[in-house]
Amino acid sequence: xxxxxxPEQAAYRAxxxxxxxEHKREAPVLQGEGALEDEDEIxxxxxxxxxxxxxxxxxxxxxxKEYGGQGLGPIEQVICNQExxxxxxxxxxxxxxxxxxxxxxxxxxxxxxxxxxxxxMLHGDEVWCQMFSEPAAGSDLAAVQTRARxxxxxxxxxxxxxxxxxxxxxxxFGLLLARTDPDVPKHKGLTMFIVPMDADGVTxxxxxxxxxxxxxxxxxxxxVALDEGAVVGGAGNGWGTALTTLMFERVTIGLGSEGxxxxxxxxxxxxxxxxxxxxxxxxxxxxGEIASELLAVRFTGYRTLTALQKGQVPGPEAGLAKxxxxxxxxxxxxxxxDVLGPDALDEDSQWAYMISFLPGLxxxxxxxxxxRNTIGERVLGLPPEPRLDKGIPFSELRSKEGxxx
Amino acid sequence: xxLSLSDEQVFLREAARGALSRFKTVAAAxxxxxxxxxxxxxxxxTACEAGWxxxxxxxxxxxxxxxxxxxxxxxxxxxxxxxxxxxxxxxxATAILGDSPNAAEFxxxxxxGERRAxxxxxxxxxxxxxxxxxxxxxxxGRGPLPSAGAGGRDSNQDGRVALTGSVAFVPDAPGxxxxxxxxxxxxxxxxxxxxxxxxxxxxxxxxTRYDATRSLGNVTLKDAPAVVxxxxxxxxxxxxxxxxxxxxAESLGSVETALDVSVAYAKERFTFGRAIGSYQxxxxxxxxxxxxxxxxxxxxxxxxxxxxxxPQEFALAANAARSxxxxxxxxxxxxxxxxxxxxxxxxxxxAPLYFRRAQLSRRLLGGTAGATDRVAGELLTQAAAA
Numbered sequence: 001x002x003x004x005x006x007p008e009q010a011a012y013r014a015x016x017x018x019x020x021x022e023h024k025r026e027a028p029v030l031q032g033e034g035a036l037e038d039e040d041e042i043x044x045x046x047x048x049x050x051x052x053x054x055x056x057x058x059x060x061x062x063x064x065k066e067y068g069g070q071g072l073g074p075i076e077q078v079i080c081n082q083e084x085x086x087x088x089x090x091x092x093x094x095x096x097x098x099x100x101x102x103x104x105x106x107x108x109x110x111x112x113x114x115x116x117x118x119x120x121m122l123h124g125d126e127v128w129c130q131m132f133s134e135p136a137a138g139s140d141l142a143a144v145q146t147r148a149r150x151x152x153x154x155x156x157x158x159x160x161x162x163x164x165x166x167x168x169x170x171x172x173f174g175l176l177l178a179r180t181d182p183d184v185p186k187h188k189g190l191t192m193f194i195v196p197m198d199a200d201g202v203t204x205x206x207x208x209x210x211x212x213x214x215x216x217x218x219x220x221x222x223x224v225a226l227d228e229g230a231v232v233g234g235a236g237n238g239w240g241t242a243l244t245t246l247m248f249e250r251v252t253i254g255l256g257s258e259g260x261x262x263x264x265x266x267x268x269x270x271x272x273x274x275x276x277x278x279x280x281x282x283x284x285x286x287x288g289e290i291a292s293e294l295l296a297v298r299f300t301g302y303r304t305l306t307a308l309q310k311g312q313v314p315g316p317e318a319g320l321a322k323x324x325x326x327x328x329x330x331x332x333x334x335x336x337x338d339v340l341g342p343d344a345l346d347e348d349s350q351w352a353y354m355i356s357f358l359p360g361l362x363x364x365x366x367x368x369x370x371x372r373n374t375i376g377e378r379v380l381g382l383p384p385e386p387r388l389d390k391g392i393p394f395s396e397l398r399s400k401e402g403x404x405x
Numbered sequence: 406x407x408l409s410l411s412d413e414q415v416f417l418r419e420a421a422r423g424a425l426s427r428f429k430t431v432a433a434a435x436x437x438x439x440x441x442x443x444x445x446x447x448x449x450x451t452a453c454e455a456g457w458x459x460x461x462x463x464x465x466x467x468x469x470x471x472x473x474x475x476x477x478x479x480x481x482x483x484x485x486x487x488x489x490x491x492x493x494x495x496x497x498a499t500a501i502l503g504d505s506p507n508a509a510e511f512x513x514x515x516x517x518g519e520r521r522a523x524x525x526x527x528x529x530x531x532x533x534x535x536x537x538x539x540x541x542x543x544x545x546g547r548g549p550l551p552s553a554g555a556g557g558r559d560s561n562q563d564g565r566v567a568l569t570g571s572v573a574f575v576p577d578a579p580g581x582x583x584x585x586x587x588x589x590x591x592x593x594x595x596x597x598x599x600x601x602x603x604x605x606x607x608x609x610x611x612x613t614r615y616d617a618t619r620s621l622g623n624v625t626l627k628d629a630p631a632v633v634x635x636x637x638x639x640x641x642x643x644x645x646x647x648x649x650x651x652x653x654a655e656s657l658g659s660v661e662t663a664l665d666v667s668v669a670y671a672k673e674r675f676t677f678g679r680a681i682g683s684y685q686x687x688x689x690x691x692x693x694x695x696x697x698x699x700x701x702x703x704x705x706x707x708x709x710x711x712x713x714x715x716p717q718e719f720a721l722a723a724n725a726a727r728s729x730x731x732x733x734x735x736x737x738x739x740x741x742x743x744x745x746x747x748x749x750x751x752x753x754x755x756a757p758l759y760f761r762r763a764q765l766s767r768r769l770l771g772g773t774a775g776a777t778d779r780v781a782g783e784l785l786t787q788a789a790a791a
């Protein structure tokens with residue numbers, strides 16, 4: 001049992017660190033003195049920086065070499081993330097594209113798609129967004145209603161709405177799950193598409209959250225034309241393609257949770273600064289409970305890494321770590337606000353931002369309820385809830401909604 | 406990076422499970438509660454045969470020379486079946502004695518199990534409490550350590566002192582041959598001490614509280630002759646945290662059983678035409694126990710790694726494990742009862758035995774709440790220093 005690098009890993013770490021030492025002055029400054037403030041400038045600078053990271057081999061670490069990656073494993077990805085964090089420079093801008101959507105295209109895309117899209121994605125020249133969730137399809141993702149109809153000439157017309165779309169406001173492309181056949185059961189009539197975000201009929205609208213900032217978007221599609229080559233993984237196979245993306249999402253979340261900044265050291269520091277709070281038994285008890293669970297998540301992450309190193313794929317139980325992080329951070333925000341008083345809720349306070357952000361994060365990447373369902377069924381082997389939609393064509397399901405049970 | 410069990414550790418765990426499966430420990434726990442004093446099997450011979458008494462003792466002294474994580478694996482197996490193996494008292498004591506050159510002659514007998522030690526819980530100072538302390542016989546405060554040399558016999562020149570004081574709820578004290586803990590010297594310095602259980606002035610009163618499988622003793626010392634151990638103070642501090650990690654591991658073993666039994670029942674019990682485990686209310690309660698169990702397991706790895714890999718973090722890791730494990734066991738036992746419905750709260754079912762284990766375990770060795778407070782103390786101290 002150890003947390004040490006193997007000699008190969010240590011050599012890789014030294015290589016990454018060496019590159020960062022040489023190039024970190026070229027990174028955009030996002031915090032503190034001289035920080036960029038204009039949103040467009042920040043995005044532009046981060047795209048350039050992602051290009052440099054890609055040239056240095058620090059982006060797409062796990063991508064195959066033939067697509068511009070390093071052909072390395074998840075451990076090297078984690079080492080790379082750790083060193084980028086230690087160097088206090090921003091990571092890649094398009095973590096969703098490079099971490100989840102690119103790997104999906106590598107797994108299911110055509111050769112044309114791979115050679116057209118992967119290079120510009122990796123280098124930040126074209127940012128991507130993920131368009132799966134809809135207002136009425138989140139936990140029940142296979143219930144998407146965005147509709148794509150194929151014309152005689154093989155091209156498609158797309159209409160509908162997506163939501164919670166991070167980066168859509170500056171993305172060049174999106175990977176979109178649409179219903180192409182409503183007359184079969186819901187998982188079967190789905191198809192994955194690549195959608196140019198500048199196409200006629202695509203409208204992106206910022207969705208402001210509790211903090212007042214708009215980190216997500218709604219995206220509307222009004223008879224958007226897509227050519228035949230926009231399909232990824234074959235018509236009707238969209239659900240299987242989506243599952244690949246979701247698997248990479250789990251890996252990304254499982255390996256990146258430490259980076260979310262919800263850790264015991266940061267929370268303890270906020271309380272340690274207050275002489276009264278740090279000696280108050282109730283404050284200490286709450287901090288101790290929260291911190292113990294967040295410390296556990298760090299070591300759950302190391303257990304996940306050990307499994308990955310042995311070639312095992314992280315299972316749905318990684319979702320439990322997300323539940324712990326979010327619920328722990330919510331309690332920590334509450335405790336820190338108790339300690340600091342209304343100042344914690346100053347609009348410029350990091351704590352106000354965190355307190356505002358977490359209620360939404362509870363639902364992001366799978367609601368707590370759906371995660372618990374999945375884990376209960378897949379890990380504990382408990383029977384599923386009866387599904388009233390099983391085997392029924394999607395078009396008939398829609399007509400039943402609103403009818404008495 | 407390697408945070409997984411080695412082949413040897415898997416074997417150690419499987420062997421422990423196999424050895425304990427030869428006894429009906431859970432049934433015995435119920436009979437013992439009913440007042441049958443002889444119901445509990447004597448598991449010490451089994452422990453000796455398996456080499457558990459010497460887990461933490463150097464091979465040079467006849468032990469296995471293993472580390473805390475290996476001991477946690479064995480404690481976890483004991484917890485699974487509520488087995489009353491007196492390792493919680495013995496192992497922290499051997500950790501102190503093993504660091505004391507002047508105790509070397511005892512080690513072979515302690516490793517073989519020929520003689521059994523019990524650790525007198527001695528809680529080190531923290532960022533709020535400046536003094537060492539023990540668990541009091543009752544009440545919310547902390548008790549004073551036994552004092553070394555009261556009565557004018559504190560020469561300490563030949564390494565011998567007379568101990569006076571009391572320590573309550575000492576795990577596995579009844580029947581132990583030697584008691585090992587910390588005493589307060591007349592100069593206010595903490596001393597590691599060992600006292601033979603049959604020495605004059607030593608009284609060990611066996612006490613049972615709520616969980617008949619847990620052997621406890623109230624120890625009273627009146628001018629009892631003791632040897633001052635020449636271990637470093639860090640070893641005395643480490644023993645407390647080791648005990649926290651061991652009771653954490655034992656608790657998580659009990660959580661495993663509580664969860665397994667509850668999940669099995671949730672699959673076979675039907676209401677309104679379907680298995681109760683299909684209802685989200687039941688499913689989510691069980692995944693909550695799994696979440697706590699997995700968090701606890703991760704912290705056992707942390708503690709097991711830190712004890713030698715990052716000793717400055719061992720206190721944080723061990724107490725975090727204890728904190729999570731204590732809450733996990735309480736929740737697992739309560740969920741076990743509620744998933745089973747009314748029968749889960751009766752003598753007919755095993756659930757009350759795990760519930761009793763949970764309630765008492767959470768109050769021993771400074772309590773789960775004490776461990777939780779220490780986690781905060783460690784982090785606040787780190788933060789203030791940063």
